[in-house]
Amino acid sequence: MYLNCHTYYSLRYGTFSEVELLQLAQQNQVAQLALTDINNTSACLNFARKAAEFGIKPILGIDFRNGVDQCYVGIAKNNDGYQELNSFLSHHLHHQEKLPPIAPDFKDAYIVYPFEKVVLNNQKTLKEHEFIGVSIANLRRLPFSRLIQLKDRLVVQQPVTFRNKRDFNAHRLLRAIDNNMLLSKLPKTEEAGEDEKMYPVQNLAAAFSEHSFILENTERLMNSCHIHFDFSEGRKPQNLHTYNDTQSADEEMIERLCLEGLPRRYENPDQKIHDRLRKELDLIKKMGYVSYFLINWDIVTEARKRGFFYVGRGSGANSIVAYLLKITDVDPIDLDLYFERFMNLYRANPPDFDIDFSWKDREEITQYIFDRFQNVALLGSYVTFQEKGVIRELGKVFGLPKEEIDTLSEGRQQITGLDGVSQLVLKYGQLIKGMPNYLSIHAGGILISERPLHYFSATHLPPKGFATTMFDMVIAEDVGLYKFDILGQRGLAKIKETMEILSYNRPDEFSKLDVHDVQKFKMDPMVNDLIKTAQCMGCFYVESPAMRMLLKKLEVDNYLGLVAASSIIRPGVAKSGMMREYILRHRDQDRAKEKAHPVMLNIMPETYGVMVYQEDVIKVAHYFADLTLGEADVLRRGMSGKFRSREEFEKVKEKFIDNCRKKGYADALIFEIWDQVASFAGYAFAKGHSASYAVESYQTLFLKTYYPLEYMVAVLNNGGGFYRTEFYVHEARMSGATIHAPCINKSFAINHIYGKDLYLGYMYLRDLEGRVMERILRERSQDGRFTSLEDFLDRVPIPIDQVSLLIRIDAFRFTGTNKHELLWKAHLFLNKNMKIDHPKLFPPKRQDFKIPQLRTTDLETAFTQLELLGFCLCSPFQLLKEIPKNSNGSKDLERYLGRYIDIYGYLITVKNTRTHTGKRMYFATLMDQQGEVFDTVLFPPVAAKYNFRGRGIYRFYGKVVSEFGFLSIEVVKMQKQDYIQDPRYAEAIPVPSGNRGILEN
Structure with missing residues (x-):
């Protein structure tokens, strides 16, 4: 009987989720209800997916409003009607047009006009698909209205926006936030009525008992509505089914493209290469992903025609088909990339291709995709209210002074000492936190669908100007829509612009340079020496202090070492303690035989029995714990943060442990391995992904080696x-x-x-x-x-x-x-x-x-x-008030190893972190007087005494230590040095004698 229900996707209006709406309906013995969020369909697919779990028939619709002014409610009779409603709403959102007072003639959707609007507009005639909605509050006026004569047009329209008084209060706060005004100034017209609640079905029936025909009309309308989306495990992908006109044409095309690519990629392809290619093609055809590969091929082919640089990465980089189609530049045979991470029969979704373009080219390639294919939209996402932000918003709504708002948002207050208003801010801050605040765009996801995207959702038009769905990646995958990731990064733009600069600054060199000849770069001793000495500033993915430190510790001087390093640096490996263990085993390979479990070492000999890549999770789950490949993939996805079913994940976890016990492993070993899996699986890269990054790193390292200025x-x-x-x-x-x-x-x-x-x-x-x-x-x-x-x-x-x-x-x-x-x-x-x-x-x-x-x-x-x-062109050391007492620098660290050094450094970057016990410590990178860098660490006792006070020059006294050959200074004392007073604002400032020379420019 409920045709007008809202969730918190009625943005800054509704107060609870679609699942909580279903729970509420179940509690009130409601067997069917319509979800009709205000100008939004974000929750519709998940509402339809979850409804069966609560024994409820889902009906989908939209509450069409201009601001808070309700025009009418659209109710979809079926999927086609839902598409009609979505198209209508999308048109008005895209063109920022007000909704008309009278709805169009929908073929497969009903329209319910609010009772008050029909009276106000003096609407005299209604079409067959149009009805008048009567709420409990309207029943008092109905007998005295001419509308009582339209008995077959009247239906129940009891809106549902709240569960209780707390929800109503939260709603008022959200409306005040939306209007950017004090709660006390919020007009009643901006609020919903406090009676917009759900009542048990029998109570609703009792309220309308004198007008039973209204109940009958409502039930008849609802019974005629049927919506269905396939969320089953065996669902067919909803992506564009064929790239060409027929599936057979697609299959013939992908075979031809692969055969054309073989001689370009392999000089003498052996049987192993042919077998791998056949295995992949057979599975791609069987799983129905041929068009997915061809669409990606189309995109990168167009990119090459336009002279765009790109990098194909993700799990799809494990594929030889992707390599032959030039979607990626990673050879899976050479790197022994694990096929089952790329695809297996148990995997419901296609392999993941992330295609990076220059940030300058990305928009143009996106426009090409929208022009090239018919049913295209960007994938949406939601920006939610975060704790600090919502406390600030609520503080403003309640009229608190800025100082109090700052104190509350930073958590510097004692709860017991707060006044009533501040306590309300914190109380409702916790309630509103996590609710969607506004619609946004996924970082790079594009949907290319067989059906119009409005079949699944309305779309809005963010500032970039591309239609964007109102649902996110998880919902998209639930319904069988798999995204194409078109991402922007600056690393590729740096490569492209270097080439452009070389074309005018060193044209002779430019004419001989092939920046795509990565095989040559991998073998270049000067490039590899740059990696080994960690002279990588400005180079893609390898320039951070942490990466520089890791490269030195691992003594990386080749491509495979860089591939491993780019995954080891990820948070999970370090968190599990396996980064240090990997370094130890890398430097002393006998240690791997002593410390690694034989099964683990056999599974991952290349990484000394240490899990480094995402596919290592699958390998360990499959070979160590005897899970099927499908179960192993559930495990991997369950830890990635993109997975939906926690119940399924917990079952697989239990099976992992049970299987290991059956194999006779000790619990200590089982849980040690499990902890390693759990700690890093969500952060680690697929090996092919790391390999793709390493290719781009090598390109930038080559350019820095031979053309550093450009x-x-x-x-x-x-x-x-x-x-x-x-x-x-x-x-x-x-x-x-x-x-x-x-x-x-x-x-x-x-x-x-x-x-x-x-x-x-x-x-x-x-x-x-x-x-x-x-x-x-x-x-x-x-x-x-x-x-x-x-x-x-x-x-x-x-x-x-x-x-x-x-x-x-x-x-x-x-x-x-x-x-x-x-x-x-x-x-x-x-x-x-x-x-x-x-x-x-x-x-x-x-x-x-x-x-x-x-x-x-x-x-x-x-x-x-x-x-x-923002910086000077001379050495900052020439601005010091006092001349440095020494000239110690990075070059002297080896000489001082194990001893204490007095050294000056200009702060480059500092990492503020905490120990596992919560104590503060710092890692800082600085530049010495000769322009070279060195690293320092301030352990908690020292960090408690000294703070870095912004950019400038610091004097350190500390012990030079070495960890795996990486030299750093354990600071004992630190003092920031003063600059000379700015001579522009002082008279006759004496300049220190050492600074009187001509400054470097």
Whole structure:
């Protein structure tokens, strides 16, 4: 009898989940009900999936509203009707149009108009599919209304939004948050009625007993509705069934493409390669995934035509078919990639292909997919209310002062000492936490469906401009829709831009370079030496301090070692304690025979019996615990955070333990292995995924080895990486570049290199307006370089504050005039209040002003750069108030091994972490006076005494230690060093004698 039920996917309105709605219905003996969220269908598929568990027949619909003003409720008679409703809502969401007061003529959906609306609009006629909804509150007015005459058009419309008073209070708070106003100011029109509750069926029937025809109409309407989606284990994929017109054409095409790819990938393919190919093709056909592979092939083929760089990774990288189709660049035969991780007969979903594109190309390739295929949408996701955020929102709604809100959100309060309002904030914060706040987009998921996507969900249109489903990845897989992952990353853009820079900066080298010749890079001793010495700043996935430390400890100097390292660095392996064990076994391979269980060593000889890759979970579950491949995959997926059935997972866990006991393993061993599996399975990479990352790492390492300046410019132009901009500028300098501040005649928006001269881009001038930047570049491109400040001011419309910014950074240094004199000139030539919006037709006559002779110091320049760029172009050590007492650096650590060292370092990055007992400690990476890096660790007793206080130079006293050959300093004392006072704001500041030389630029 309930045709108008809401969940918390009626965003910032509803108060509980679709499962809780079903529980509520079951408690009230409701046998069938309609889920009708407000302008949203996020919960519909899961509601339909779960309804059978509660013995309830699901009906799907939409509560169509303009804001909170209810227009009508649409109820789907069947799946086609649900699609009609979704299409109607989507059109209005995409075009941001108000919903019309009268619904369209739906063929397979009913429309229920609220009683009040029909009275208000004086609606006199209703079509066959249209009804009038009467709530319990409307029953008092019904006998006195003309609508009582339309007996066959009246149905029960008792809205369900709350379970109790607490839900109603939460609803009011959500409405206040949505309207960004104090709760006390929230109009009643923005709230639902407090009576929007579910009553037991018999109570509802009793309320309508005098109008039994309304109950009969409602039951007849509901009985005529039937919705069905297949959620069974054996369900067919809902992805596009065929790439060509027929399945046979698809199968013929994939065979042909693989045979064409064989000689390109393998010089002399042996029987092992042919057998693996046949095994894969047979299974791909049997599982019905041929079109999935061909669609991915289509996407990467188009990418290559457009000159886009891409990396294919994920579990699909274990596939030789993917390798031959050039979806991936990882040879599964060479790396002995585990076929069953890629696919097995028990796996319900197709292999996972993550295809990375440059962040600059991703949108274009997405547009191609939308244009190329018919039924396409981005996959949705939900942004939920998080604890700190919701407390802040509720604090504002209750009108608390900012200081109190800060205290509450940071958890610095004693609950017992709080006033009533603050306690309410915390109480309702816990209730609202985790509810969906607004719809968002999955990181890279795209759905390409056989049916229109509106068959499954309405779509909305986020700022990117691509239709996006209202459900997430888990629901999509439940119903048989498997995503194509089209992701963006900056690493590929760095490779592509390096090539573009080489084409103009070193054209002879560019013409001979094939950046895809990864096999050659893998064998290059200079590239491998860069990995071994961990000189990897700016290189994809291998530049962080943790990765640099691991590479040194493992002494990695080859591709396979890098593949392993890129998975070992993941949180799970370290958490399980197996990272350290792996390093020990790698450095002493006899240890593996002593410590590893023979079965584990036999399963994973390459990794010394240590689980490193995702497929190791499958191997251990299958060979160590005798689980079937299907059960092993349940185990892997259950730990990935993407799995739905916890019950199924727990059953497999129990079977894992039982099987091991039957095999006679001791409980200590069983639970040790289980803990290893459980601790890292959700974080580890598939081996093929790690191998794909390692390919891209090798490409960037090669470019850094042979073309370091061009590569570092590309790194800077694509947002840097793990570190701050200044350290990539420093790395370019260490590689031989001469760094120049932005220049009016030689700089562009981004960084530009001429030979070995690197000119910083205007983009680093944070206060320089984009329109000014564009005018400068356009004018310079059209009419050539500027000859003087006056020439610039005549040609470029620019306000005084913007030209002052350029003068202060010394962008007019080509004039040979001191920048203080230039500032005088600019202020004299430009009227401060003059509106500048177009260039002058004729150069004005200039008055010749007499300007006093001024000078600029190097220190003043450095502090100006610090202010305007965020970093200075000289060594930061030259800004110290006191000259360093020594010149110790990274080069001296070996000499001090086991002894104490006094050393100065400029802070690059610091990791603030906690021990297993919760005590704070720090790992910090710093730059020494010679520009090299070194690492420090502050254990809890020292970390309790000393804090890092932002960027700057610190003096350390500590013991040099070595762990597996990686040198670091265990800090005993630490002190931040003061910079000299900014000379721009002080008079006659004496400069330390050691700092009086010309500063490096």
